Amino acid sequence: MDEALLRGLTPYVLGILVRRGAGFAAAEDAVQDALLEALRVWPDEPPRDPRGWLVTVAWRRFLDARRADTARRAREDRVEEEPAAGPVPDADDTLRLYFLCAHPSLTPSSAVALTLRAVGGLTTRQIARAYLVPEATMAQRISRAKRTVSTVKFDRPGDVATVLRVLYLVFNEGYSGDVDLAAEAIRLTRQLAAAIDHPEVAGLLALMLLHHARRAARTAPDGLLVPLAEQDRGRWDTRAIAEGVAILQGALARDQLGEYQAQAAVAALHADAPTTQETDWVQIVEWYDELVRLTGSPVVRLNRAVAVGEADGPRAGLAALAALDDSLPRHTAAAAYLHERDGDPATAARLYAEAAGKASSLAERDHLTRQAARLNSRG
Structure with a gap:
């Protein structure tokens, strides 16, 4: 049973019903009913024309629902005049x-x-x-x-x-x-x-591929979070990285920069570096500057401060961080990391513990708690 095929046909079938006169909500219900029927029937009786089968069944489900609604009999009569048979058009909605x-x-x-x-x-x-x-x-x-x-x-x-x-x-x-x-x-x-031919659509696709390429290395076998600097880069999906970079290059060549393209450029620089130390942090800061210009996002400014800490030293990063609202998500964790890099393990341990209490996920909380414990054990 090819569920991917079913899901790929869904918007097409829904669009057909709407263009035949069905309201969006009723059409969507009918398509869902047709999908469930396909899951039941297709394993034993696969259709020769899956698209046509789904359109036919969904349309019948829609008409059945209309017939059951006696309060809208007049509208039902008009809808039933629409042709339900014949070839399925190729339009894609x-x-x-x-x-x-x-x-x-x-x-x-x-x-x-x-x-x-x-x-x-x-x-x-x-x-x-x-x-x-x-x-x-x-x-x-x-x-x-x-x-x-x-x-x-x-x-x-x-x-x-x-x-x-x-x-x-x-x-x-x-x-x-x-x-x-x-x-x-x-x-x-x-x-x-x-x-749709749009550079930001391509930028978002590139960004997703580049992030997803690191997925296998993002967690340890025991489920614990593995930060970027400690990931086994041999586990990254090089095919997805190559595709993401190629898509990004095509988008950037159109000279219509948007936030997803800029984010993807940052992800591409991380993917290109053999190690954290060999990452082109100066260029990453430049891309964050572009993102700040495009979005003005405080979260982007926070990420930029961490990148500045890598490019120009932890004290420069702490100075950039000090200009931001300390209630920002992950602000405390970023401060902990930069203080540790600046040779202040006591302050870093305290901040890691504080950040753990603010973490939005269990995996992040466990990671920050372990960071605090690691530094405290050295004392």
Whole structure:
């Protein structure tokens, strides 16, 4: 059973139903029903035309739902006049679905959930497991999101930046439950890149590939977090790195720099270095300068301060860090690292312990606790 094929066909089938006159919410429900039916039937009776099979079954599910809704009998009669048979057109509505699911009126969490359902073809149960929330909670979130976008015209121009933010949110969720969201985000971004020629789409795809290439080295066999400086670079995926660098170079050549291209450039410099010590930190600082100009993000300024500490020495990094709000996420951890590099293990140990108490994940908390313990044991 090729689940990847099913998920790849999802936006196409959904687009067909919407263009035939189905409302977005009803069409999405019908497509989900068709996907479940395919999972049940296809292993024993694989269709010769998977796309046509899904369109036919989804359309029938939509009409069945309309027939059951007696309060809308008049609309049902009009919808049934639409042709359900005949050849399936080749139009691809994937791009418009991306824009619809990333509508600015949706919260980020709702936009992510709706994108995974409508474009990614994941079930509500899969999405709920990935986000470690009850299925009923995720069902309500998706239902509200569908109601919100149901009044939006399907041909309304969308905002690429919003779509990319949603995909980046999906990627940053990483892996949990039975769905690898990082891999799913890469698949969806590839799909978007095939539908739209935009340097920032390419930049985001490159960024994802370059980060994902280090995944195998990011955790130890016991599940503990391995920081970049200590990773076994022999475990990095060189094929993904080469692809990411090639995509990035093509995007940068268009001279339309955006934040994802700049982030990918930083990731590429890390991927290119044989060791942390041989990393071109001066150039990384320059790319962070570009990111600060593009985004003004305090988090970017924090990362830049750490890079300055590598390029110009820990005291320069601490000076850059001192200009930032100490309530920023990972500010204390960055200060701990720079104080350790500056030869002040006592202050570093105290800050590592403090940072552990603020950590947003168990893996990060354990790593910072171990760093504090390591320095305290030397005293």
